[in-house]
Amino acid sequence: MTHDHDLVLRPTEAQISTALNPPPGRIGGDLVVETLAGLGATTVFGLPGQHALGMFDALRRSALRHVGLRVENNAGFAADAYGRMTGEAAPLLLSTGPGALTSLAALQEAAAASAPVLAISSQVPTAGLGGGRHGYLHELPDQTASFRGVVKSVHTVRTQSQIPSAIAAAWKSALTAPHGPVWVEIPQDVLLAPTTLPVVTAPDATPEDLVPRPELTAVAAHLLSRAERPAIIAGGGVVRSDASGKLKALAERLDAPVVTTFGGKGAFPWNHPLSLQSWLEDRHTTDFLEDADVLLVVGSGLGELSSNYHTFKPRGRVIQIEADLGKLESNHPALGIHADARLALQALLETVEERTDESAPERVRDLLSRVSQRIAAQELTLEQDVLAAVRRALPADSPSFWDMTILAYWAWSAFDPRGANTMHSAQGAGGLGYGFPAALGAAAADPTCPVLAVSGDGGALYSIAELATARQYDLPVTWLIVDDGGYGILREYMTDAFGQATATELTRPDYVALAESFGVPGVRTTAESLEADLAKALTSPGPSVVVLPAVLRMFAPTHLG
Template sequence: MTHDHDLVLRPTPAQTEAALNPPPGRNGGDLVVETLAGLGATTVFGLPGQHALGMFDALRRSDLRYIGLRVENNAGFAADAYGRITGEAAPLLLSTGPGALTSLAALQEAAAASAPVLAISSQIPTAGLGGGRHGYLHELPDQAASFRGVVKSVHTVRTQSQIPSAIEAAWTSALSAPHGPVWVEIPQDVLLAETAIPVVTGGDAFPEELPPRPELTAVAADLLSRAARPAIIAGGGVVRADASGKLKQLAERLRAPVVTTPGGKGAFPWKHPLSLQSWIEDRHTTDFLEDADVLLVVGSGLGELSSNYHTFKPRGRIIQIEADLGKLESNHPALGIHADARLALQALLETVPKRQDATAADRVQGVLAKVAERIAGQELTLEQELLASIRRALPGDSPSFWDMTILAYWAWSAFDAKGPNHMHSAQGAGGLGYAFPAALGAAAADPTRPVLAVSGDGGALYSIAELATARQYDLNVTWLIVDDGGYGILREYMTDAFGEATATELTRPDYVALAESFGVPGVRTTPENLEQDLAKALQAPGPSVVLLPAVLRMFAPTHLD
């Protein structure tokens, strides 16, 4: 009897000849880029450095497209967005020590948002590893230790023959649910040495599926079928699993209202009769969810931003579907189902009967009306009009990337993403400087659609150097910078907490003139002209900057009794 795993594909004579006589002039770096290409990669991001030159020289002999950014952290943000948009593992090539460490904040965001980033770093020569010779430039006592608490998996290479297998293992890890960043490190001498190893001609990396346990979905289906007031919280796991269609089917079958978290933006149609939209920071919404007798949480760990800052106290039974085992029941007791959102929702669709509820849509409209009334009472017309102007100017299928800025906090709750995988922000880890380099990565992934980045002036200064990258690669990104003179959200937090703000005011450049010095068109706009100026910038090919001087305020997240 022959089993599938006993079958061995025999090489053709031509393959044997090529393997026995590899082309001259290849080094360990060629094994890296050949393996990436064999796995299906087409684009890599990064920044060269002394120890990594073997990899970068090999790019010259490959068909991989290289997008080079000016700061490693920004290169990580670009790779993160590329991974989110394409669903592919995004290669990130880095140098040793300072170059590697500078990417850590971006990898933390990728880990928090489950973005598949394949970081490949150089290392000092093997003679200096494991307590050997010391004093190398960029040397760290244990470079991999700096990443173990951030990435999904760490893969170390010490010989050239290990390179293809290590990269394949990392690729599989990055794309197995939950997606996430992974780390591979290769010593300088291994990358530089000439190799006689055959050309890597293919990859065999199959991400592991994560199906639900059938006994758990049977219990979940029974609970949902008997629920009187079911409700659903949809998180980023729905978007990453491409499960928004199945979510919509299940919500309609159950007549269950749906609210999306900041990470789950676009997972459920904004104007659907069962849509509570994204007002998860509102106490009216929180009250409604607390009243559900069965609450289905899909692809969310119910963390700080998804639980109205841990004020959420559900009274009913929770069913939590989550691919990240560490997030399962980490904040609330639940029927925990460790599974990919798409597979778990499919299992429920196959077993949950239709439920009749003529009041569900009316109850949803009642909550949304209360939210609108509360916001209207806070005199925040400017902020709402700005979001409406952006929504009208941005094409419906264009992705947007938002920095940690007041307008982004508004967008988490009040912006219609128009579809899954369209709106992204740094709300996973909360680092500044995400929006613009991430938008560059998205534009590299899909040049057919204009991409919007939204930053405050504080966050913009983190990534201003990437205007050079935008121009060099002619990427279709429009960068909206809201200039309020400092770290606006921190100014508001400190004023509320201490009566006045400290260390929040910034001297900043003339952003329009600065953009134009990079060869990037810039325009200074007003709230009244924002829609027109933004639409014009988005329609023009290549990068552009729109500067909006404005001081914005946050809405109060709770209603006043």
């Protein structure tokens, strides 16, 4: 009997000849870029450093496109967005010590948002591994220890023959649900040494499917089919697994209202009769979800932001579909189904019985009306007008990337993303500086589509250097900077908590003049001219900056009572 795993493809004579006669002048770094190309990568992010030069020299002999940002953390944000937009593992090339460590905040965001980033870092020479014996520049006693608590998996290389398999294993890990960042490190001498190994061709790194257990989906289908008031919470896992179509089909079959988390923006059509939109920081929404007798949670761990700051207390039966095993039932008892959202939703579609509830759309309309009345009573016209202007100016198919800023907090709840995988923010880990470099990564993924980045002036100062990147690669990113004179949301938090704010006021540059000094067109706008100025910038080729001086306020939270 012959088993599939016993079959070995026999190389052709041409392949044998090529393998026996590799091109001259190759080094360990070539094995890195050859493996990436063989896995299907076309673009790499990152910036060189002393120990990593072997990888960057090899790029010269490769067809891979290198997008070089100015700060490692920003390069990580760009790779994160590239991974989110393409569904591919985004290679991020880093150097040892300070360069590697500077990427940590970006990798934390990628981990929280399940973005597939393949970080490949250099290390000190193998003779110096193990701690401080040689005093190499950039040396850490245990570099991987700094990343193990952040990334999904760590892969160490100590010889050239280990490079292809280690990178392939990391690639597979990054793209197996739940997606996430992974870490590979290779010593400097291994990258620089000449190699006689054959050119790497097509390593196998097919991600594993995370299939739901059929007895669990059978119980879930039974509960949903017989529910009186089913509801659905759709998280980022629906977007990452490209399952928004299956979610819509299931919701319609069950007549179940759907709310999306801030990470799941776009997972369900905003204006659908069953759409509760994404007003999670609203007690009316929380009450509605608590009243569901069967609540299906797909691709969300029901963390702080998705549970109205842990005030959400479901009274009905909870079914949770989650690819991250550590998040399964971590916040609420549930029928936990460890699975990829797409595969689990497909299983439910095949087994659930259709139910009809003509009252569901009316209950949705009533809830949204109450939310609207609550916001209208707070006299926040400027904030709503600004967000509406952004929506009108942004083409329907253009992605947007939002920093941690007041307008982004509004957008989490009130912005119609007009499609899955189009609106992204740093709400996974909550670090500043995400918006603009992430938008650059999305533009690198598809330079034919304009991209919007939104920052406050505080977050913008984290990313100013990347105006040079935007200009160098002529990336079609329009950067909206809302300038309120400091860390606006922290000013508001501190004033509410302590009566006054400390350390929140900032001296800022003239952002328009600064953008123009990089060769990037800039314009200062007003709330009244924002739509026209944004629309013009988004339809103009290359990068641009639009600055809106405005002090925005948050709507009052309702998670406290």
